Amino acid sequence: MNASFNHPVLIVVVPLLFAALCPIIGLIRRSLVVWLALFGTACTSFLALSLIGRVTPGNDLSYHLGGWEPPWGIEIRIDTFGLLMVCVISTLGILLVLYSWKYMERELPANRLSYYYTLLMLIYTAMLGFSITGDIFNMFVFMEIFAITSYALVAVTGEKRALRAAFKYLLMGATSSVCVLLAITFLYSVTGSLNMLDISNTLAELSPDYIRVALAALVFFITGFSVKAALFPVHVWLPEAHSIAPSPVSALLSALVIKMGVFGIFRILFTVYGPGFANETANWKSLNEVVAWAAALSILAGAAFAIAQKDLKLMIAYSSISHIGYIVLGICLLSYHGTAGGFYNVLAHAMGKASFFLVAGCFLYKKGFRRIEDLKGLGRSMPISSGAFALASLSVIGLPPSAGFIAKWNILWGCLDSRKYLFAGVVLLGSVLAAVYCLKVVYYLFFTGPRMRDTRIEEAPAAMYVPAALLSLGTLFFGIFSGLILPSLNSASRILMIR
Amino acid sequence: MSREAISILPILVIFMPWVSLIGAAVFGKRKPAAARAVYVGGTAATLLLIVPMFPRALEGLVIRKHLAGSGPGISLALRVDTMGFYFALLLAVMWLLAVIYSLGYIHGRQTRYYCFLALNFSFCLGVAFSANMFTLFVFYELMSLFTYPLIIHDETEVARKAGFKYLAYSIPAGAVLLAGVILQFFYGDTLAFLGRSTIHLSQVGKPILLVIFSIYMLGFGVKACIMPLHGWVPDAHPAAPAPASALLSGVILKVGIFGIVRVVYDVYGVELLEALGVSLWMLIVAGITIITASLFAMSQDDLKRRLAYSSVAQVSYIVLGLFLLSPAGAVGGLLHIAHHAFMKGTLFLCSGVIMHETGKRNISEMEGIGKKLPLTMGAFTVASLGMIGIPLTAGFITKWELGVGALQAHRPYFIAVLLISSLLNAVYFLPIVYAAFFKGDSKQAGFPRNETSKKMLVPVLAAGAFVIILGVFVTVPGLPYSLVKVVVGSVF
Numbered sequence: 001m002n003a004s005f006n007h008p009v010l011i012v013v014v015p016l017l018f019a020a021l022c023p024i025i026g027l028i029r030r031s032l033v034v035w036l037a038l039f040g041t042a043c044t045s046f047l048a049l050s051l052i053g054r055v056t057p058g059n060d061l062s063y064h065l066g067g068w069e070p071p072w073g074i075e076i077r078i079d080t081f082g083l084l085m086v087c088v089i090s091t092l093g094i095l096l097v098l099y100s101w102k103y104m105e106r107e108l109p110a111n112r113l114s115y116y117y118t119l120l121m122l123i124y125t126a127m128l129g130f131s132i133t134g135d136i137f138n139m140f141v142f143m144e145i146f147a148i149t150s151y152a153l154v155a156v157t158g159e160k161r162a163l164r165a166a167f168k169y170l171l172m173g174a175t176s177s178v179c180v181l182l183a184i185t186f187l188y189s190v191t192g193s194l195n196m197l198d199i200s201n202t203l204a205e206l207s208p209d210y211i212r213v214a215l216a217a218l219v220f221f222i223t224g225f226s227v228k229a230a231l232f233p234v235h236v237w238l239p240e241a242h243s244i245a246p247s248p249v250s251a252l253l254s255a256l257v258i259k260m261g262v263f264g265i266f267r268i269l270f271t272v273y274g275p276g277f278a279n280e281t282a283n284w285k286s287l288n289e290v291v292a293w294a295a296a297l298s299i300l301a302g303a304a305f306a307i308a309q310k311d312l313k314l315m316i317a318y319s320s321i322s323h324i325g326y327i328v329l330g331i332c333l334l335s336y337h338g339t340a341g342g343f344y345n346v347l348a349h350a351m352g353k354a355s356f357f358l359v360a361g362c363f364l365y366k367k368g369f370r371r372i373e374d375l376k377g378l379g380r381s382m383p384i385s386s387g388a389f390a391l392a393s394l395s396v397i398g399l400p401p402s403a404g405f406i407a408k409w410n411i412l413w414g415c416l417d418s419r420k421y422l423f424a425g426v427v428l429l430g431s432v433l434a435a436v437y438c439l440k441v442v443y444y445l446f447f448t449g450p451r452m453r454d455t456r457i458e459e460a461p462a463a464m465y466v467p468a469a470l471l472s473l474g475t476l477f478f479g480i481f482s483g484l485i486l487p488s489l490n491s492a493s494r495i496l497m498i499r
Numbered sequence: 500m501s502r503e504a505i506s507i508l509p510i511l512v513i514f515m516p517w518v519s520l521i522g523a524a525v526f527g528k529r530k531p532a533a534a535r536a537v538y539v540g541g542t543a544a545t546l547l548l549i550v551p552m553f554p555r556a557l558e559g560l561v562i563r564k565h566l567a568g569s570g571p572g573i574s575l576a577l578r579v580d581t582m583g584f585y586f587a588l589l590l591a592v593m594w595l596l597a598v599i600y601s602l603g604y605i606h607g608r609q610t611r612y613y614c615f616l617a618l619n620f621s622f623c624l625g626v627a628f629s630a631n632m633f634t635l636f637v638f639y640e641l642m643s644l645f646t647y648p649l650i651i652h653d654e655t656e657v658a659r660k661a662g663f664k665y666l667a668y669s670i671p672a673g674a675v676l677l678a679g680v681i682l683q684f685f686y687g688d689t690l691a692f693l694g695r696s697t698i699h700l701s702q703v704g705k706p707i708l709l710v711i712f713s714i715y716m717l718g719f720g721v722k723a724c725i726m727p728l729h730g731w732v733p734d735a736h737p738a739a740p741a742p743a744s745a746l747l748s749g750v751i752l753k754v755g756i757f758g759i760v761r762v763v764y765d766v767y768g769v770e771l772l773e774a775l776g777v778s779l780w781m782l783i784v785a786g787i788t789i790i791t792a793s794l795f796a797m798s799q800d801d802l803k804r805r806l807a808y809s810s811v812a813q814v815s816y817i818v819l820g821l822f823l824l825s826p827a828g829a830v831g832g833l834l835h836i837a838h839h840a841f842m843k844g845t846l847f848l849c850s851g852v853i854m855h856e857t858g859k860r861n862i863s864e865m866e867g868i869g870k871k872l873p874l875t876m877g878a879f880t881v882a883s884l885g886m887i888g889i890p891l892t893a894g895f896i897t898k899w900e901l902g903v904g905a906l907q908a909h910r911p912y913f914i915a916v917l918l919i920s921s922l923l924n925a926v927y928f929l930p931i932v933y934a935a936f937f938k939g940d941s942k943q944a945g946f947p948r949n950e951t952s953k954k955m956l957v958p959v960l961a962a963g964a965f966v967i968i969l970g971v972f973v974t975v976p977g978l979p980y981s982l983v984k985v986v987v988g989s990v991f
Contacts, residue, residue, distance in 0.1 A: 435666075447662075480566075481567050483569035
């Protein structure tokens with residue numbers, strides 16, 4: 001076995017290694033930990049990005065852990081969607097660590113900093129593993145790791161409010177984990193396998209006696225992952241957890257962790273079960289329809305709640321619920337344009353929403369402002385952060401030429417393709433509502449408050465505004481050059497629908 | 500099929516206005532004189548880059564350039580055809596006048612003002628040069644959003660309300676428009692503008708065609724202020740600084756019209772619209788808009804509000820001309836895009852001079868003002884006569900062509916609409932002129948003769964001169980008529 005052959009598993013092993021190194025190095029020299037974490041995420045990102053040419057639609061990269069053939073051993077299987085997730089997670093990872101450098105110094109006592117970076121590296125490990133594993137139990141294990149680390153990250157400051165939010169998150173998260181575990185045992189009892197492809201093959205010719213069990217498992221899976229994805233009406237844990245957590249953690253949770261729930265739904269619905277499972281297409285389709293309705297409700301409810309918020313971070317958190325709705329709706333439209341659009345929104349939302357939270361963090365760091373009304377005239381004193389917010393809001397609203405618009409375009413196309421005109425209306429209404437809550441902030445930032453000449457520029461540290469600005473520019477870049485990613489997402493989705 | 504060429508020129512044109520942005524960033528407040536030179540220079544350079552495309556545009560040669568995209572639907576591409584060239588030329592001339600005028604008029608928040616002026620210029624040019632509905636939508640939405648800072652430039656309570664109203668109309672309109680684009684993409688052949696119908700009755704069916712058409716009219720109608728979608732216009736125009744109002748009314752409303760032109764000629768095509776029978780409805784709506792808005796205009800005392808309502812009425816002339824679906828009607832409508840831009844541009848710039856020099860907004864306070872500002876009010880008079888449609892002004896040419904168009908389309912009763920509108924125009928413009936020159940005692944009113952600064956006077960007089968030039972030298976190549984003839988010739 002040569003090094004390049006082990007490449008896929010290194011994506012999980014490298015950040016895990018760094019997670020273990022962080023507290024040890026922290027004991028020796030605290031100031032080194034952040035550089036170590038940066039180096040670790042950079043290595044991971046390099047490993048992930050270098051896979052780009054090697055995974056093509058319909059041509060998955062399969063790796064057998066320990067050399068054990070599936071279905072006996074654990075398989076790592078990277079398809080186009082997994083690759084997208086891995087690249088987004090690892091690249092965003094670098095920026096979040098960079099941002100945490102200055103921000104967390106103030107939030108946490110110095111002796112706890114190295115543990116923070118350990119948690120950060122651990123959660124990356126788990127999310128990366130979750131995205132590329134081909135084994136359903138392995139998936140559960142990674143899910144538990146990122147869930148538990150995210151409870152810890154929400155509570156990392158140790159404030160009372162944070163502990164309460166984390167506990168609420170923990171209650172809902174643990175329930176959802178139980179649902180998923182239950183579903184796995186159900187599925188194992190009827191298929192006798194844990195490998196996704198193997199289960200999928202068995203399910204296709206499942207004997208009629210077992211179909212009810214398989215369907216029950218499917219429902220449990222969807223319920224469990226819906227909580228993780230914070231779909232309406234099981235979103236209640238999200239606003240508090242995301243708004244009270246330190247800003248880089250909020251960005252991490254909103255941009256990446258809830259996407260894991262979505263990715264779980266996607267994996268179960270399409271990779272494991274698939275349209276043709278045991279001639280149960282009708283049931284499978286109606287379940288898709290139900291999830292699509294929940295997603296549509298999420299879009300509208302999330303946006304409506306976001307409009308009502310006075311606290312910036314709460315507003316952003318509710319907006320995440322709305323955007324998760326877009327992604328799930330796109331995936332559940334059963335049109336390959338919709339799926340591609342949904343996954344494009346994974347990218348667009350990861351960049352846009354992370355930028356939002358990071359900018360909110362800049363305001364908190366520099367001025368201590370949380371309330372939207374306090375942001376008056378900040379556009380003049382903090383031009384780069386505010387500009388990043390304005391640029392990212394184009395993408396969050398879905399205005400051209402941002403990445404969010406490309407995603408919305410494809411989701412709309414999917415709605416027409418599957419003749420669901422009502423959902424198309426929901427998508428459009430959702431973007432109008434998004435315009436209300438985003439432009440309100442932009443308005444306060446740029447068009448109120450004292451005149452330019454009366455204000456001094458007081459920008460947050462460069463390590464904080466640079467990641468935010470880069471993410472905002474990213475939304476613009478991937479909006480204009482959508483040709484870099486969209487065609488392969490399209491063809492990968494098409495293969496998925498045919499199968 | 501028109502011949503095609505590939506050139507980098509359209510991209511250069513679109514990004515040339517950004518020079519002004521860089522100027523603002525580099526010189527900004529430190530070297531105001533240099534910054535001002537860059538603002539004017541950037542705009543003038545854009546105009547100079549547009550002009551070389553003239554011979555090709557006159558031949559009907561199409562210039563194409565693909566920018567970015569990812570397959571069907573999502574494609575950013577540029578295309579300069581005669582219509583696009585005509586619109587871009589108009590944009591550049593109007594913008595140059597407005598920027599020069601702004602140098603004298605705008606005193607606060609200059610950096611922001613010129614930045615957004617330049618961005619809007621760039622995006623409007625993008626609309627003009629769009630090769631497909633997707634690109635047009637992208638630039639249209641950007642333009643729509645970036646007009647907001649111009650409207651609320653003064654940051655007064657009135658301006659904020661106007662800006663809010665503007666967004667409340669524009670953003671839902673954008674969503675509606677997106678629905679139109681995606682539906683057209685789904686049911687039509689292509690989003691590209693090919694100078695012919697790209698959506699077919701036999702494939703799609705009448706109901707869906709009607710739905711898409713109405714969605715487009717709703718989406719573009721907000722910018723083109725077709726009643727009842729005009730609500731933002733009478734608030735936004737008075738709130739914006741005068742040069743921005745001149746641009747809003749002169750060209751930004753026309754961007755909506757430009758979208759409708761694309762829908763009529765490049766999406767549906769004349770035959771299909773005739774088969775659908777929607778043109779009569781649009782004519783009726785346009786007719787109602789023309790008469791009603793003129794009546795509203797009469798009752799306004801605020802000069803800029805009166806001008807704004809007048810714009811609502813005048814823009815519907817263009818809609819009327821387009822939907823007569825006859826060659827002369829189309830010529831009249833398309834000509835009016837430029838003619839109205841210069842006439843209303845002159846009027847708004849004049850209103851700005853009046854406000855700047857005397858601080859007066861209300862018509863009732865303007866008695867004898869012609870004695871203080873003879874040149875400005877002279878230009879105002881010329882443009883008013885143009886609005887009424889007196890021969891030798893640009894307005895007359897429009898009305899003549901529209902009248903001929905109505906006869907060609909066998910709808911002679913729309914001539915009555917034109918005549919009533921002319922009468923109403925006379926009723927609400929001539930009293931201003933009369934009061935300015937013949938009422939009031941100059942000594943009592945305390946108006947010594949004191950024209951405004953050259954920076955503001957030159958654009959006013961230039962725009963006023965265009966009203967005469969376009970009315971007298973109609974057929975000179977390069978003036979709107981020659982270009983519009985090519986556009987209409989390729990359609991009918």
